[in-house]
Amino acid sequence: MTGEDSAWFDEDAGPLARPYTFTRGRTHVARDDLNMITLVVALRRFHRGELDHAHERILECCQDPISIAEVAAGADLPLGVVKVLLSDLIEQNYVIFRTGLAKHSSATSPDTLQKVLDGIREL
Amino acid sequence: MEFVSSDRTIRPAINATALKILIAGGFGVGKTTLVGSVSEIEPLRTEEQLTERSTGVDDITGVEQKRTTTVALDFGRITISHELILYLFGTPGQDRFWFMWDELAQGALGAIVLADTRRLASCFAAIDFFEERNVPFVVGVNCFDGSQMYTVDEVRGALDVDPFVPVLLCDVRRRESTKDVLTALLQHIMSLTGHAQRAAADN
Numbered sequence A: 001m002t003g004e005d006s007a008w009f010d011e012d013a014g015p016l017a018r019p020y021t022f023t024r025g026r027t028h029v030a031r032d033d034l035n036m037i038t039l040v041v042a043l044r045r046f047h048r049g050e051l052d053h054a055h056e057r058i059l060e061c062c063q064d065p066i067s068i069a070e071v072a073a074g075a076d077l078p079l080g081v082v083k084v085l086l087s088d089l090i091e092q093n094y095v096i097f098r099t100g101l102a103k104h105s106s107a108t109s110p111d112t113l114q115k116v117l118d119g120i121r122e123l
Numbered sequence B: 001m002e003f004v005s006s007d008r009t010i011r012p013a014i015n016a017t018a019l020k021i022l023i024a025g026g027f028g029v030g031k032t033t034l035v036g037s038v039s040e041i042e043p044l045r046t047e048e049q050l051t052e053r054s055t056g057v058d059d060i061t062g063v064e065q066k067r068t069t070t071v072a073l074d075f076g077r078i079t080i081s082h083e084l085i086l087y088l089f090g091t092p093g094q095d096r097f098w099f100m101w102d103e104l105a106q107g108a109l110g111a112i113v114l115a116d117t118r119r120l121a122s123c124f125a126a127i128d129f130f131e132e133r134n135v136p137f138v139v140g141v142n143c144f145d146g147s148q149m150y151t152v153d154e155v156r157g158a159l160d161v162d163p164f165v166p167v168l169l170c171d172v173r174r175r176e177s178t179k180d181v182l183t184a185l186l187q188h189i190m191s192l193t194g195h196a197q198r199a200a201a202d203n
């Protein structure tokens, strides 16, 4: 089983469903520490056939550090499904990630805010 | 397959800080245009499926009924340096579903609410959403041709936003104008965090 057709949505997950995929006989759930702007990058290359098509597609998108939202757009899959596939790849050490997400904007340092402001002015 | 990252000029570090600003407002108010005017990439699109738990139970099967709705977001990127990346997410225009999407607001640096003076009411829901979740925001009044019939003060009064929330006129088709709105948002956020820190220091 591969790809989009293997994605389901959890019946009891509340308003925002946590999707999972069913790959090679196992049920996979997305890690809860991934979000739209979590950056991910592939650690190693893979051989054709080593992974199923859906995972390969994801891995091809993250050869350079890239946000999960961009991976989803590039792979043309819903965000939730991409998070599940990335969770598999993270667990199997194909991908590493970094969540730079503060809970609230007030947690962003004045220094970082100043850099963003300067960056916008230079556009 | 085309790689999404192939057009990137600065390769970000994996430990880069990624920040998110939301662009909200009613249907067709110019959210995607705003994102496109400053983004280094053509605005990309991503989708999420939100499940609505309905109150009713199906009489025949006894199964609780649910509806799944697909919500689409446009987004663009500004790579400030290899360790700092800003993403701009345009929220779905008239879709009521994004208001239950917690992940959207979580960790957002701030938001721009775009208003169209011909349909001011269409941005009330977005303003409520950001006020409730304490997401700092500014209001950009997008000036469609011939629609500048109100002053900033009139718009402010009609929207009933707090006096410290910046409200400014803009034309989001122009990069300079979008930069002005983003600059106002950043300055607003900095003054809010400055106040918070001074308040903490006083205690």
Ligand SMILES: Nc1nc2c(ncn2[C@@H]2O[C@H](COP(=O)(O)OP(=O)(O)OP(=O)(O)O)[C@@H](O)[C@H]2O)c(=O)[nH]1
Residues within 6 Å of the ligand: B026, B027, B028, B029, B030, B031, B032, B033, B034, B090, B092, B093, B094, B142, B143, B144, B145, B170, B171, B172, B173
């Ligand atoms: N005259 C004028 N037209 C504008 C302006 N901003 C946007 N438009 C036009 O308005 C239309 C809608 O703009 P979009 O950026 O797609 O609006 P949106 O808010 O993303 O729309 P939805 O995602 O469908 O809700 C486009 O045809 C734009 O070219 C403006 O400032 N002035």
Ligand SMILES: [Mg+2]
Residues within 6 Å of the ligand: B031, B032, B033, B074, B090
């Ligand atoms: Mg749009």
